[in-house]
Amino acid sequence: MRDTRVGTERTPARVVGGWMLRHPRTMGSTTAVGTAGVTLGYQTVLWAAGIAVLAGASWRLLDAPTFDRFAGRLVRAWWRRWAIYQRQWMRVVASCGLVTSDHRGDSLVPKLVAVRSNWVWDSLHIRMAKGQEPEDYGQALDRLANSFKAQAASMRILKPGKIALDFQRREPFNEMVIPLPAMPESVDAVDLRKLEIGRTEFGRPFHLDLVKRDIHVLLAGETGAGKGSWLWGIQRALAPMIRAGHVRLWVIDPKGGMELGGGREMYHRFADSDRAGLALMREYVQTLDERKFELGRQGIRDASPSRETPLDVLICDELAAMTAYTDRDIRMEFHQLLSKGLTQFRAVGGRIIAATQEPTKDVVPMRGLFPTKIALRVDSASYVDMCLGEGMRDLGAFADKIPAYLAGVAYAKNDGRKEPQRVRAAFSTDDDIAELVAFCTELNNVTPIRKEVELPDGTVTNPYEVDFEEFEDDELEEIEHFEGDEDDEEIA
Numbered sequence: 001m002r003d004t005r006v007g008t009e010r011t012p013a014r015v016v017g018g019w020m021l022r023h024p025r026t027m028g029s030t031t032a033v034g035t036a037g038v039t040l041g042y043q044t045v046l047w048a049a050g051i052a053v054l055a056g057a058s059w060r061l062l063d064a065p066t067f068d069r070f071a072g073r074l075v076r077a078w079w080r081r082w083a084i085y086q087r088q089w090m091r092v093v094a095s096c097g098l099v100t101s102d103h104r105g106d107s108l109v110p111k112l113v114a115v116r117s118n119w120v121w122d123s124l125h126i127r128m129a130k131g132q133e134p135e136d137y138g139q140a141l142d143r144l145a146n147s148f149k150a151q152a153a154s155m156r157i158l159k160p161g162k163i164a165l166d167f168q169r170r171e172p173f174n175e176m177v178i179p180l181p182a183m184p185e186s187v188d189a190v191d192l193r194k195l196e197i198g199r200t201e202f203g204r205p206f207h208l209d210l211v212k213r214d215i216h217v218l219l220a221g222e223t224g225a226g227k228g229s230w231l232w233g234i235q236r237a238l239a240p241m242i243r244a245g246h247v248r249l250w251v252i253d254p255k256g257g258m259e260l261g262g263g264r265e266m267y268h269r270f271a272d273s274d275r276a277g278l279a280l281m282r283e284y285v286q287t288l289d290e291r292k293f294e295l296g297r298q299g300i301r302d303a304s305p306s307r308e309t310p311l312d313v314l315i316c317d318e319l320a321a322m323t324a325y326t327d328r329d330i331r332m333e334f335h336q337l338l339s340k341g342l343t344q345f346r347a348v349g350g351r352i353i354a355a356t357q358e359p360t361k362d363v364v365p366m367r368g369l370f371p372t373k374i375a376l377r378v379d380s381a382s383y384v385d386m387c388l389g390e391g392m393r394d395l396g397a398f399a400d401k402i403p404a405y406l407a408g409v410a411y412a413k414n415d416g417r418k419e420p421q422r423v424r425a426a427f428s429t430d431d432d433i434a435e436l437v438a439f440c441t442e443l444n445n446v447t448p449i450r451k452e453v454e455l456p457d458g459t460v461t462n463p464y465e466v467d468f469e470e471f472e473d474d475e476l477e478e479i480e481h482f483e484g485d486e487d488d489e490e491i492a
C-alpha cells in the first residue's frame with residue numbers, strides 16, 4: 001500500500017527524510033536529548049528526565065486542571081498519537097472501508113496529520129485520500145468509534161480535503177455527583193468573585209465572578225438542557241445578599257413565569273410577559289442611569305454592593321421572547337435597552353444574565369457584549385460558535401454532543417480564558433427553591449414585586465405603564481396584588 005502522494009520513488013533515504021520533515025517536534029526533541037546526552041552525559045539527562053517526570057506527576061496530583069491545561073493535553077496528544085492512533089491507523093481505516101485506490105490499483109490511504117486532546121475528547125486531523133468526501137467518514141463514524149474504543153464520535157470539516165474526527169474517550173459526569181452548594185448563611189459568607197455553581201469535569205468547584213470576570217452571562221441551551229439549574233444556582237449563591245437587600249433581582253420570565261415564577265416573592269421586580277418585561281427593562285435602565293449620574297456627581301467610580309447601591313442583577317429567561325418573537329416595537333426598544341444595560345452599568349452594579357434556546361444573531365445580536373458565555377446542550381453544531389465565539393467548537397467545545405441525559409452540563413467560556421471549560425451546574429429541586437425563597441424573604445428586605453394587574457375597567461395591563469393619578473381612590477383599591485412605589489422608597 002502507498003499513501004496519497006503518488007508519483008515519487010520511495011527510496012529508504014527519502015522515506016526517512018520525509019518522516020523527519022513531517023515530524024519536526026519529535027525530531028527536535030530527539031535531537032535535543034541526543035545532543036544533551038553527548039555534551040552533558042547520559043546520566044545527567046536521565047536525572048533531568050526523572051526530575052521532570054516527578055515534577056509533572058506532583059503538579060498533576062496537586063492541580064489536575066492547570067496541569068492538563070498547560071502540559072497534560074500536549075503530552076497526552078503526543079502519547080496517544082504514537083501509542084494508539086498512528087499505530088492502529090492503517091488497520092482501522094482499511095477495516096472501516098476508508099482506503100481507496102487509483103487508476104493503477106494503488107491504494108490511497110487517508111493521512112493522520114495531527115492529534116489534539118482535551119480531558120474528554122481526542123481530535124484527529126485527517127487529510128482525506130483522493131476521491132473521498134467528508135460524508136464517507138460520516139457514514140463510518142460508529143465503526144471508527146468502535147475501533148478506537150471511543151464512547152462517541154463526530155466529524156468536522158476543517159478545510160477542503162481536511163477533516164477532524166473527534167472521539168469522546170470518557171464522560172466524567174457519569175460518575176460524578178454534583179452536590180448542591182450549601183446556602184451561604186450571611187452576607188460576609190458570600191464572595192461575589194467566587195459564586196459556586198457546580199463542578200468542572202475535573203471535579204473541582206466551578207465559580208462565577210460577578211465582580212470582574214463574569215459580569216454579564218449568556219446561557220444557551222435547547223429545551224430541557226438545564227438552563228434553569230444555572231439560573232437558580234446563581235440566585236442560591238447570592239441568597240444572603242438578596243435577603244439583606246444588597247442584591248436586587250429584576251427577573252423577566254416572558255413564558256408566563258413558568259421557570260422562575262416560583263421566586264417572585266424574592267424578586268425586586270418580576271415580569272411574566274413580553275410587555276411587562278419591556279417595562280421592567282425600562283425601569284432597570286432608568287434606575288441604573290440615575291445611579292450612574294448620582295455616583296458620577298459624587299466622584300465614586302466603583303460602587304460596592306450595599307443597600308444604598310445594591311447590585312442590580314437582571315435575569316431574563318428565554319431572551320427570544322423579548323428580542324425576536326414579539327411585536328416589533330417591543331423588540332426594537334428591548335434591543336436598545338439591553339445593549340445599554342450591557343455596556344454602561346458595570347461600575348454602578350448592573351449585571352445581566354440572559355438565557356436563550358437559540359443563540360442566533362436575530363435573538364442575540366449583542367452576543368459580543370456578554371463577557372461570559374455558557375453553552376449547554378444545543379440543537380446544532382453551528383450554535384456552539386454562535387454562543388461561545390468563533391472557533392470554540394474546534395477547540396473542543398462539543399456542546400451539540402452533550403447527551404440529553406446530562407442536563408446542566410455546559411461549556412463555559414469567559415473573555416479571560418482561551419479554551420472553554422466543561423462544567424455541570426448543581427440541580428435545585430422544587431424544595432431547594434422553596435427553601436431559597438423562604439430564606440431570602442424572611443427579613444422582609446426584598447422590595448415587593450410588581451406584576452400585571454386588572455384595572456377597574458376590566459383591562460389587564462402593566463402597572464409600569466399605568467398613570468394611577470387618573471384613578472379615584474376607591475378604584476385603586478380594586479386593583480389587586482399591586483404594591484407600589486412607596487414601599488420601594490421605604491426599602492431603599
Ligand SMILES: Nc1ncnc2c1ncn2[C@@H]1O[C@H](COP(=O)(O)OP(=O)(O)OP(=O)(O)O)[C@@H](O)[C@H]1O
Pocket residue numbers: 221222223224225226227228229259357407408409424425426427
Ligand atoms: N444540573 C442538573 N443536574 C441534573 N439534572 C438536571 C440539571 N438541570 C436540569 N436537570 C433536569 O433536566 C430537566 C430540565 O431542566 P430545565 O427545566 O432547567 O431545562 P431548561 O433548559 O430550562 O428547559 P426549558 O428551556 O424548556 O425551560 C429538569 O427537570 C431536571 O430533571
